[in-house]
Structures are given as structure tokens and as C-alpha cells.
Amino acid sequence: MRTMAGLALALVLAPAALLARQAPDGTGWTPALELRVVSAYPDGARSGSFGRWKLGGDAAPIAATVWSGPTLCSIGISGAGTAAVTLNGGPEIAGTRTPASPNVWTLNGEYVGETGGRYAVRLTTRFERAGGQDANASTTQTLALREGDSLTLDAIRGAVDSSCPVHTVTLEARLVMQAGPALTRAQYVADLWLVRTNEAGERREHLVTNLDGLAPAPFRFSRLPIPVSSPIVKEANALVWTQMAGALRARPQPDGQIELDLDTDSRVFGVETADSTWPASAMRRKTLRLKADETTAIDFPAPVGFVSLSVGAGVERRNVRFYTEPLFSGQKVQLLIRLRALP
Numbered sequence: 001m002r003t004m005a006g007l008a009l010a011l012v013l014a015p016a017a018l019l020a021r022q023a024p025d026g027t028g029w030t031p032a033l034e035l036r037v038v039s040a041y042p043d044g045a046r047s048g049s050f051g052r053w054k055l056g057g058d059a060a061p062i063a064a065t066v067w068s069g070p071t072l073c074s075i076g077i078s079g080a081g082t083a084a085v086t087l088n089g090g091p092e093i094a095g096t097r098t099p100a101s102p103n104v105w106t107l108n109g110e111y112v113g114e115t116g117g118r119y120a121v122r123l124t125t126r127f128e129r130a131g132g133q134d135a136n137a138s139t140t141q142t143l144a145l146r147e148g149d150s151l152t153l154d155a156i157r158g159a160v161d162s163s164c165p166v167h168t169v170t171l172e173a174r175l176v177m178q179a180g181p182a183l184t185r186a187q188y189v190a191d192l193w194l195v196r197t198n199e200a201g202e203r204r205e206h207l208v209t210n211l212d213g214l215a216p217a218p219f220r221f222s223r224l225p226i227p228v229s230s231p232i233v234k235e236a237n238a239l240v241w242t243q244m245a246g247a248l249r250a251r252p253q254p255d256g257q258i259e260l261d262l263d264t265d266s267r268v269f270g271v272e273t274a275d276s277t278w279p280a281s282a283m284r285r286k287t288l289r290l291k292a293d294e295t296t297a298i299d300f301p302a303p304v305g306f307v308s309l310s311v312g313a314g315v316e317r318r319n320v321r322f323y324t325e326p327l328f329s330g331q332k333v334q335l336l337i338r339l340r341a342l343p
Contacts, residue, residue: 029251029259031055031119031147034174035064035082035107037075039091039166048091049075051082054178055111055119062109062121066171067101067129068156069094071164076101091166103156104128105171117287118144119175125153145175146285147261177251186252186341187212188292193336194221194244209248210342216247216263228327232320236309239272240327244300246283250339253289258339260288268300269328271307278307278324288337295338302328 035051051064064079069092076094077084084093097104105127112120126138143151156169192207203224211217223243233240246264253259266282290296306321 029177029253031114032176032178033062033109033111033119033121033145034176035153036150036172036174037066037077038170038172039072039075040168040170042165045170046091049077049082049084049093051077051079051107052176053081055121056114059111062107062111062123064107065097066105066107066156067094067097068103068158068169070102071161072103072156072158072166072169073164075169079107091169101129102132103130103158105154105156107153107171112142115144118146120144121173123153123173125171127154131157131159143173145173147175147177150174186250188250188258188339188341190217190248190250191336191338191340192219192221195332195334195336196224196242197332197334198226198330211248211250216249216261218245218247220245226327226331230322230326232309232311232322233271233327235311236273236320238307238309241270241272242268242331242333243270244268244333244335248337256291258290258292260290260337260339262286262288262298262335262337264300264335266303268333269302269324269331271324271327273309275310276308279303279305290337290339292339292341295336298335298337300333300335302331302333 032052032054036047037049038045038047053060053062060080064077064082067076068074072091074092074094076097078097105125107123107125109121109123112122114120120142122140122142124138124140127135129135151173153171153173155171158164158167160167188211190209190211192209194205196203205221207219207221209217209219221244223241226240226242228234228240244264246262249261251259263283263285266279266284267277271278286298288296304325307324309320309322310317311320312318
């Protein structure tokens with residue numbers, strides 16, 4: 001069984017592994033940059049037209065032009081790798097761009113390279129027209145994205161018009177991984193054990209989930225309260241606990257190994273009061289490279305910090321900053337993962 005530290009885990013791919021992941025015969029995983037045109041409606045955002053460009057090798061250059069019709073309820077797009085789409089009652093597809101198009105936005109870019117699972121692209125965006133006026137404001141930036149990361153590049157805003165409920169269209173960049181059919185068809189059963197150890201002994205909780213290369217598989221272990229003796233914590237009626245939630249995604253590799261993305265909520269250890277929960281929730285990703293039927297252990301050390309607790313009543317009520325380390329003393333949390341390939 002392999003053991004890894006939760007806060008110090010890093011994956012370094014050997015050159016051969018990177019080449020295998022981007023195998024030219026289509027059997028590996030290839031990074032691609034997506035441009036998403038997202039329209040904000042009163043009942044929520046709706047994605048429509050998009051562009052997608054593979055990164056590296058002899059891939060086509062990144063280039064797109066987006067324009068609007070008389071209102072933002074019609075959007076057009078052009079360029080190699082783009083597709084004009086209207087979905088879920090989203091904007092209509094604007095016809096050919098004309099000198100009268102009130103908003104014209106362009107994107108050009110190039111792939112820079114990969115480091116530590118992040119893919120760098122240098123993008124230049126420019127408004128040729130905005131709000132019916134000529135413009136020439138451009139921005140160049142280098143993005144270092146991993147799979148699933150997205151960033152808003154620009155926004156097109158239109159005047160309030162009773163004939164169109166859309167007043168903002170955002171243009172978002174997103175990094176996705178594309179795989180050959182053989183890899184996306186691979187399926188696994190994931191056995192997860194959450195091992196929580198303290199002075200009273202060891203407690204194990206077991207979950208089983210199916211996963212593949214198409215989408216993340218969520219998981220959630222139960223919340224386990226931690227008994228505390230501090231009078232201040234008791235007076236504040238604070239709940240101290242451990243819990244783990246997140247998602248797994250398996251990316252089988254041509255060499256037979258499995259690249260596993262493990263996303264976990266930062267609240268593995270927590271302190272909750274009627275007013276707040278510490279620490280703030282945030283997803284953290286660890287990328288593991290393992291073999292089927294191999295058990296890997298990841299340790300999650302308790303965080304160190306201060307939590308604000310309200311104690312007292314009436315005019316005597318006050319906030320007390322409490323150091324969290326004594327609350328989690330002697331508490332250990334470890335996640336065990338084992339993947340089994342399905343036939």
C-alpha cells in the first residue's frame with residue numbers, strides 16, 4: 001500500500017508518460033481549449049455557441065470571432081474549430097457579421113506548453129466594436145489551466161430592451177481532456193475507506209462507487225462529531241467534526257496505469273456554530289497515478305488556525321478567538337483508495 005501526504009502531494013509525469021497521454025494514434029488523452037459563449041437570462045445562464053481547439057502537435061491555431069445581432073438575443077461565431085449552436089431556448093444564431101454588428105469580439109491564441117498537469121495558452125482578446133461604437137482595446141494574457149478550470153475572458157453587455165431578456169454575454173475559456181473511445185469506455189469500481197483514528201481507537205467507513213473517464217463520480221462520507229472538553233467551545237455551542245466529500249475521475253492511460261483526479265472539500269476538519277463554519281469551503285485536487293487493485297493511502301492533516309466563537313449572553317456577549325489545534329489533537333484522517341477494473 002502506498003501512503004501519500006494530503007498537503008504535500010505532487011505528481012511529476014515522466015516525459016514518456018506525457019507522450020503516452022497525448023498519443024498521436026488517438027488512444028491517449030489530449031488537452032483542448034474550449035471557448036464558451038454563455039448568455040445570462042433571468043432564469044439562469046445558458047451556453048450556446050462554442051469553439052474547441054486541441055493543444056499541441058499540429059493542432060489548428062486558436063482563432064474565433066463572436067458578434068451580436070441587433071440585440072444579445074442573437075449571437076454569431078466563426079473560425080476554424082467553432083460551431084454556432086442554440087440550445088435550451090438560448091440566443092438565436094446571428095447571420096453573417098456585417099459593419100452594422102453592434103458588438104464584435106475576437107480571440108487569437110497559441111499553446112505554450114505543459115507543466116505539472118497545467119496547460120499554458122497565450123490568448124489575445126480584442127473588441128473591434130462594443131455597444132455600436134468602434135473599439136480597439138486588446139488584452140494579452142497567459143493562462144495555466146488544468147482539466148475543468150475555467151476563466152471569464154470578457155463580457156458583452158447590451159442596453160436594456162424589452163424585446164430581449166439578455167443583457168450580458170460572457171466569453172469563457174475552459175480546459176478539457178479528450179480521449180480515444182477505448183479509454184472512455186474503461187470502467188472501474190472504486191473502493192473508498194475513510195479511516196478516522198483518535199484516542200478511542202479506529203473507525204472505518206466504506207463506500208463503493210463506479211467511475212469512468214467521462215465524468216467525475218461524487219462521494220460523501222458521514223460527519224463524525226469530535227468530543228471536546230473546552231469550556232469556551234461548549235459555551236459557544238460549537239460542533240467540532242470530521243467529514244470528507246468530493247469526487248473521483250479516472251483517466252486510464254495507454255500504458256495500463258490509471259491517472260486519478262481526487263477532488264476533496266477543504267472541510268475535512270471543521271468547527272460549526274450558529275453563525276459560521278470554519279474553515280471556508282474550497283475544492284482541492286490531488287492527481288494520483290496508480291494501478292488497478294493497488295491500494296493508495298492519502299493522509300489529511302488537521303488544519304491550524306483560529307476560529308471566532310461567540311460566548312456569553314446579552315450585554316455580556318463577546319467574540320473569542322480560539323486556536324483550533326487543541327480541538328483536533330490526536331485526530332487522524334486517512335483515505336484509502338483501490339480501483340478494480342470492470343470487464
